[in-house]
Amino acid sequence: VRDLCAAAIDAATGAGAEYADARVVLKRNQLVATKNGRVDRLTDAESEGIGVRVLVGGAWGFACDRRLTSEGAREAALRACTFARAAAGNHSRQLAPLDVQTGHFRSAVERDPFEVPLAEKVEHCLRADAALAGPDILVRQAMVRAQREHKLLLSSEGTEVEQELIECGAGIDCSAAGNGVFQSRSYPSAHVGSSCQSGWEYVDGLGLEREAPRVAEQAAALLRADPCPSLVTTVVLDADQVALQVHESVGHPTELDRVYGTEASYAGTSFLKPGDLGSLRYGSEKMNITADSTTPGGLGSFAFDDEGVPAARTPVVAEGRLTGFLTSRETAARIGSGAGGSMRADGWNRMPLVRMTNLHIEPGEGTFDDLLADVDDGIYMETNKSWSIDDKRLNFQFGTQIAWEIKDGKLGRMLRDATYTGITPVFWGSLDAIAGPESWRLYGLTNCGKGQPGQSAHVSHGAAPARFRDVQVGVKA
Amino acid sequence: VSAIEVARAALEAADGDAEAVAHTERSGLARFAGSEVHQPTLIENTVVTLRVVRDSRAGVATTNKVDSDGLAALARRASEAADSAPADETFPGLAPPSEPAQVEGYDERTAELGPDDQARLAAAAIEAAEIPVYGFFTSAVSELAVATTTGVSVEQRMTDATALVVAADEGRSGYAETTAWRSGDVDPAAVAREASEKAARTKGAQELEPGSYRAVLEPYAFADLLEYFSHDSFGGLGLLEERSYFSGRLGKRIFDEKISIADDSLDPRGLPKAFDFEGTPKQRVQLVEAGVARGVVWDRETAAQSKNGAASTGHALPVESRDWGPLPYALSIAPGDAESVEELAELVGDGIYITRLHYLGVLHPREGVITGMTRDGTFRIRDGKIAEPLVNLRFTVAVPDLLGEVYGLTRTAALVNSQNFYGERYPYGVLSPAVAAARFTITGVGSKPGI
Numbered sequence: 001v002r003d004l005c006a007a008a009i010d011a012a013t014g015a016g017a018e019y020a021d022a023r024v025v026l027k028r029n030q031l032v033a034t035k036n037g038r039v040d041r042l043t044d045a046e047s048e049g050i051g052v053r054v055l056v057g058g059a060w061g062f063a064c065d066r067r068l069t070s071e072g073a074r075e076a077a078l079r080a081c082t083f084a085r086a087a088a089g090n091h092s093r094q095l096a097p098l099d100v101q102t103g104h105f106r107s108a109v110e111r112d113p114f115e116v117p118l119a120e121k122v123e124h125c126l127r128a129d130a131a132l133a134g135p136d137i138l139v140r141q142a143m144v145r146a147q148r149e150h151k152l153l154l155s156s157e158g159t160e161v162e163q164e165l166i167e168c169g170a171g172i173d174c175s176a177a178g179n180g181v182f183q184s185r186s187y188p189s190a191h192v193g194s195s196c197q198s199g200w201e202y203v204d205g206l207g208l209e210r211e212a213p214r215v216a217e218q219a220a221a222l223l224r225a226d227p228c229p230s231l232v233t234t235v236v237l238d239a240d241q242v243a244l245q246v247h248e249s250v251g252h253p254t255e256l257d258r259v260y261g262t263e264a265s266y267a268g269t270s271f272l273k274p275g276d277l278g279s280l281r282y283g284s285e286k287m288n289i290t291a292d293s294t295t296p297g298g299l300g301s302f303a304f305d306d307e308g309v310p311a312a313r314t315p316v317v318a319e320g321r322l323t324g325f326l327t328s329r330e331t332a333a334r335i336g337s338g339a340g341g342s343m344r345a346d347g348w349n350r351m352p353l354v355r356m357t358n359l360h361i362e363p364g365e366g367t368f369d370d371l372l373a374d375v376d377d378g379i380y381m382e383t384n385k386s387w388s389i390d391d392k393r394l395n396f397q398f399g400t401q402i403a404w405e406i407k408d409g410k411l412g413r414m415l416r417d418a419t420y421t422g423i424t425p426v427f428w429g430s431l432d433a434i435a436g437p438e439s440w441r442l443y444g445l446t447n448c449g450k451g452q453p454g455q456s457a458h459v460s461h462g463a464a465p466a467r468f469r470d471v472q473v474g475v476k477a
Numbered sequence: 478v479s480a481i482e483v484a485r486a487a488l489e490a491a492d493g494d495a496e497a498v499a500h501t502e503r504s505g506l507a508r509f510a511g512s513e514v515h516q517p518t519l520i521e522n523t524v525v526t527l528r529v530v531r532d533s534r535a536g537v538a539t540t541n542k543v544d545s546d547g548l549a550a551l552a553r554r555a556s557e558a559a560d561s562a563p564a565d566e567t568f569p570g571l572a573p574p575s576e577p578a579q580v581e582g583y584d585e586r587t588a589e590l591g592p593d594d595q596a597r598l599a600a601a602a603i604e605a606a607e608i609p610v611y612g613f614f615t616s617a618v619s620e621l622a623v624a625t626t627t628g629v630s631v632e633q634r635m636t637d638a639t640a641l642v643v644a645a646d647e648g649r650s651g652y653a654e655t656t657a658w659r660s661g662d663v664d665p666a667a668v669a670r671e672a673s674e675k676a677a678r679t680k681g682a683q684e685l686e687p688g689s690y691r692a693v694l695e696p697y698a699f700a701d702l703l704e705y706f707s708h709d710s711f712g713g714l715g716l717l718e719e720r721s722y723f724s725g726r727l728g729k730r731i732f733d734e735k736i737s738i739a740d741d742s743l744d745p746r747g748l749p750k751a752f753d754f755e756g757t758p759k760q761r762v763q764l765v766e767a768g769v770a771r772g773v774v775w776d777r778e779t780a781a782q783s784k785n786g787a788a789s790t791g792h793a794l795p796v797e798s799r800d801w802g803p804l805p806y807a808l809s810i811a812p813g814d815a816e817s818v819e820e821l822a823e824l825v826g827d828g829i830y831i832t833r834l835h836y837l838g839v840l841h842p843r844e845g846v847i848t849g850m851t852r853d854g855t856f857r858i859r860d861g862k863i864a865e866p867l868v869n870l871r872f873t874v875a876v877p878d879l880l881g882e883v884y885g886l887t888r889t890a891a892l893v894n895s896q897n898f899y900g901e902r903y904p905y906g907v908l909s910p911a912v913a914a915a916r917f918t919i920t921g922v923g924s925k926p927g928i
Contacts, residue, residue: 033800039562043797044554045539048521063519063592071768079592083505088603089513097855106600118536118561127564129483139718177719182843253864260928262510264611267896288658349520356728388871390850395871395923397848399840416675417841421871421921441826451614453518453898475920477875 001050004073005154007054011077011316017084019056019095020040021075021155023306024050024068025348032118034125049348050127054078056084058091059340062272063353096332096339100158102436105303106166107198108296113146113168116200118216123202124170132174133210136220137227139175141158143341144168146204147458151306151348151470167299167458169195169444172212183222183416185215185401189441190384191239194295195444195458213237218402228403230474232319234378236371236418236467241400242434243443243461244384246361247440249424250282250289251459253393254316254324255342256331268391271424273321274335280322283428284362286364287386287390289317291326293341293357298460300344300357307352309341316359321418326374346455353451360462364434369431373469376405381418397421397475420473427468435464482631483543487525487622490545490552492531496571496625498754498795499523499543502902504531504617512609514599519592520614522585524901526796530571534562537796544814558584568699569781574628577758580742582606582749587636587660588618598665602642605666606673609928612642612782614665619902621666631752637904639894644672644854649866650926651675652833652853653698656894656906658748675854677830679926682866685857685919691828691884692917693821693858699810700812700893701834706876707805709842710766711740712788713779713886714802720842722852722877723770733883735813738803740792741908747892748904752791759791761846764805776803787836806895806905811885813910821913825859825882829870829917830856830863835871845876850923858864871921882915 005022012020026048033041050073050138061084065072125142132140146168154160171193173186187192188206196202238247252258253270261269272280293311295301303311305331316324325331329340331354343352372380386399403418404411422430440462448457480499487497501523508516526539529552536558540551563721590598600612638660644651653671655663694702706722708715715721724733742750742759752758755777763771775783776793779802779847792803815821822830832854840846848871854866887910894906 031797038565038567039535041537041796041799042558042562043537043539044558045526045797046554047524047539047541049541059513062515064521066522067920076519082591083507083517083519083596087507087514087517088509088596088600089515091513093515120557122563135705141824171629175720177717177724179844180725180843182720260510261611261645262515262730264510264645265508265613265641270922288602351516351518351521353516386838386840387846388836388850388867389850390871390923391835391852392924395850395869395921397838397871397873397921399838411481419840446500449897449899452516453504453506453520453615454900456899475848477844477873477878477918477919 001068001152002052004068004070005152007070007233008050008073008077009154009156011014011074012052012054012081013079013198015081017056019055019156021153021154022050022052023151023348025149025151027149027347030127030146032121034129035141037129039122047347050076052080053347054080054084055093055353057094059084059087064349069360090394091098093330095329096127097228100331101304101308102160102264103303103309105163107116107342108199109166112149112201113200118372119264131209132172132216133411134220136176136178136215136223138175138177138208141173144170148252153308154306154330161308163302163306165197165302166199167271168194168203169193170208172215174216174219176223178223181223183219185219186383187211187215191447195299197299197301198297222402225414225416228415228474230476232470232472234375234469235471235473236378236465238382239439239441239463240443241381241384241463242361242463245385246359246461246463248387248389248394249360249393251356254326256327256335257353260331263450266452267455271392271394276322280325281320282317282322282425283320283321284431284432286361286434287317288429290360290362291316292358292360295460296357297442299458300460305341305343306345306464307340309339312341326354326356330369339462344433344457346457350455353455355457356459358460363435363437363440368435368439368465371404371465372406372436374423375406380404380411381405413462419475421472422471430468430470432467432469434466439464480620481755483523484622484624487527487548487551488626489647490548490598491527491529492556494571494626496528498523499525499622501620501903502617504519504615504848504902505595506613506615507595508613509599509603512603523877525554525760527551531559531570533565534558534559535568536562536690541806543800567781569777571625571627572629572777573760576753578632578743580749580751581745582658583634583658584636585779587616587638590616590660596673602640602665602669603668604840607800608644608646608673608676610642610669614640616660618904623782625756627733629756631756633751635904637748638663640668642669642672645928647924648927649679650853651679653896667752679854679866682868682921682925685867685870687919687921690827691915691918693818693825693830693913695818695832695911696829696891696893696909697833699912700909701837702876702893703808704836704907705785705847706845707808708801709839710822710845711773711804712802712804713773713775713783717782722843722845723773726770730768730771731770731877732765732768732880735883735886736765736768736880737811738765739763739808739809740774740807742807744809747908748906753793754795755793757789762790774805777802807907810910812890814886815885818887821885821911822858822863823889824913825858826861830858847876848873853926868925871917871923872918874918874922878916879914884910884913886910
């Protein structure tokens, strides 16, 4: 397929493109899901094609073709040039300089998830599914997934990189209903579990069957729990919810394309301005956020992004101050800082966009119990249930599946329907403790949406439980 | 190669009982920001999904390699998946042959639009706006075909076009969109003017004290809210799993009697569909009639699980999306008597006016509680008039409470695009009038409109 990429680039430059890149992507996905003891979904999907991106007269164009033939490659390149030439605007797009990159990368896996027989995956789910059975449990679900993405990128600047990214994941959910109340619990995360760039050893290590009875008991207990009260109080969030908070209120607003408004028509913009870099107070001094596409096991880990920029580790917030944006070569050139490195495309038939790779909150010190010990009255919330945030990523409202009162440093009665709300820099300013490295976990989510046409990205967040003071909880309709 | 030819070829490659769903797409989307096209995307793809059934064991495989080698490999993978599944006594079997209704939804002129046309129509929006615009023009031709060894052989060609514009600069923003299956019904310049005029009225937006307000929701906002509500409450799986607001309420009064809601894929005012992803003909389903909960939509699997005589209404989704069960992809809200949104504002008297919502999240599915933000055109209503602009507001509403007391709806309904063009192109939307209601709960204030 290298020749196809080269043919596409030759066709594009021959048609007047001052820059072109071509990506061939072969992707395979497997999903096994069971529900109430029967197989709900058992799918094995593959997709392949070539996507060609061109700059003609400073304007972008993108076209793709599923045919991995020289005809398909050339036609995609010429269509991309046609679209770029026709694009309205006074284009003057520049790219940050990039040395020619060459290399190969493959995810480190012990047991390739595609070598695991489907029957074994089905059995894995059915065992976890059965272990969720219990009083008041109406719906039991278990799922495992695997993905292999093999891609080759060539650019007209001479970059040529090949990567094979392998990931897998798993999760369980159950729902309980009774007396007009409906409650759910999940493990290790809601929204299709958690995934990791890893082999099947990651799924084995999650211990779905082991965790299932606790998950089911909590779902049933929630039917009889009191609703979360409405008040301003101290909140301790589990690592899963901290990861979601980082994703929504730090990850997206620091995407530099949003800062420049180019996502305004769909996902939204950002409360940040380019001039905030280095000066804006994002949160308390306990807040340290790092973008790291080198993280072992991260869903956003690679050797090169989809522009060929090498992976890097970049501080985004240091001691509460904004120190970095997530960039492409174009946005890096525009702001005059950085070199890109966050461009990712959802397969061969989408244009790369500025996306999160892996975005972590750095651990603090102490244990989860230490976080609770310093709380006289508060609420501990666990596992994301709902999420909503405004188009500038300022006003958010999140809900968790389960919560407990904190009284005199100890967990008390269980609460259902817990929510909390806030304004991003105010909320992060109220961070007064984060647990240490032993509590820090990597969560991988596969449903980050952005772009028109829509694209889903797979990203990871490392997080530990954290404590926030003076938070509004218990929002009522 | 047409979709039905691909589906039949996949079926021939399969060994035993099988269902093949083929989907083709040729689309162009000229996305612009700051009045420049910055992300123009052309897509051509053909995808075929093969479901092989061995006794009651089913396995599914998908590919976009549709030559003979690719289809042979597809059949092998689907068979391996089926062989890996345990027997499922609840499997309802593949759909029987049927004759779907003839529907509209294909326009030759729209199908012929190419990249130059799509760029030109995006430029028309850009040139018509007086302030910077962000959005896109897109058009596509797609085909869906289903063939089964039980005798189903159905195909449909579809076209769709959308112009969507956010007009915005510092401290002001407005929104508009138009979707149709005939591109001639989409006027990008008019969309841009509507968004610009709305934006011009949002300068100097003020905050609002949280609380319960009377409200007018434009079709964009009403459609979005109802679509989120529908995911849990209007589908058969939500009913079976007791997360639907309809659980225990079918036949009972749940909304104001002015509210009637159907799912109607056959309506030529929408984006018509003749059959679903199992090949079952689409039926019009009355969901709410004069405020009374009447029914939900079904696919073959959930209908079989219901054990109450339910039959598929033709609402199966693509197999990769079936974790939600069947969903209504052609919601249609019955209009009312009001001539305009201004007349609805008169009915409200004192309240708020909402153009559009953003980033909705379902808090409590069983109670239909949804949160989100208003965006791109929120105003105060005073003395029956649309008055000063408001900042973006956080709301947390129980949809049944919102629709429990309705002052009126507009006489005309707009088709609001609901597909954000993830995955394969399958155009769908909501036919929605504007609505005036007694209770819309504001629970927080956000930022000012604009970039």
